[in-house]
Amino acid sequence: MPEELKTKAIVVRAVPYHETDMIITLVSPEYGKLTATARGCLKPKAKLRYAAEPMNFGDYLLNGKGERYIIVDCSQIESFSSVTYDIEKFYAASLVLEVLAKLTPDEPEPALFLDALSALNDLTYSKKDTDEVVTDFLLAVLKDNGSDLDFSHCNVCKCDLTGDAYFDVADGIVCEHCKNFGATVIDGVSRAYIGGENRDIPHELKARANMLVAEILYSLLGTRIGSHYFAEQL
Numbered sequence: 001m002p003e004e005l006k007t008k009a010i011v012v013r014a015v016p017y018h019e020t021d022m023i024i025t026l027v028s029p030e031y032g033k034l035t036a037t038a039r040g041c042l043k044p045k046a047k048l049r050y051a052a053e054p055m056n057f058g059d060y061l062l063n064g065k066g067e068r069y070i071i072v073d074c075s076q077i078e079s080f081s082s083v084t085y086d087i088e089k090f091y092a093a094s095l096v097l098e099v100l101a102k103l104t105p106d107e108p109e110p111a112l113f114l115d116a117l118s119a120l121n122d123l124t125y126s127k128k129d130t131d132e133v134v135t136d137f138l139l140a141v142l143k144d145n146g147s148d149l150d151f152s153h154c155n156v157c158k159c160d161l162t163g164d165a166y167f168d169v170a171d172g173i174v175c176e177h178c179k180n181f182g183a184t185v186i187d188g189v190s191r192a193y194i195g196g197e198n199r200d201i202p203h204e205l206k207a208r209a210n211m212l213v214a215e216i217l218y219s220l221l222g223t224r225i226g227s228h229y230f231a232e233q234l
Contacts, residue, residue, distance in 0.1 A: 005062045005069065007031055008077070010116065012101040014052050016042065022052040024071070025101060026060060029113040032106045036062050036069035048074055055080040055093060055120060080124045089123045092130050095227035096120055096137060102223045103141065115140040131206035132199060134229065138213045139194070147220050149173050151186075151195030161195075163188040169219050184219075186212055 013025035022038040038052035051074035058076040062069040100116040119137040156178035166179035190209035192198040
């Protein structure tokens, strides 16, 4: 990578370093995951304090060699700061950042980046239900990775799914007659919710359905989501 790098990026993680610095993890649609130092950003009057805040989206100017960068400048595009005023939205936003960080290697993942940006925007500005933002984001992540699952039809016999369904890595979403031994049960309420047939259900049931989607994501992509969004449901 060049010694001076300019890119749009989202802050997915920030850790204090020494007395006044922060080590931040950025995700860029052009360069993938980057690590940079925000020098002096913990000082009370630091000009670039916002550049080290998780969820900050901006045009970053970095300088350095190899994998060691220093933030030289940042033009903020969006802070998404109002999400922090609502604990459920904050937990959902944290899930988005976690998935973005875990599924973005050193190589860029522009589709995932745009899905994460869209989810953060929905959580901040739209009236869309928080659980549904999480659902649609996780489904988009699966689609980005080649797993566009159909929760309305059996992936083997193509019959319409009207009640419970089942999932396994080999066959995807299937009916009771086509399931393999050990397949994960997707109850009828969760299946209809995930598939968009009926989203008028209580928060607790939406959260349960999202846990199932997260388990499917783990089975297919090997990424376990440990967000507070799920911890709060237990």
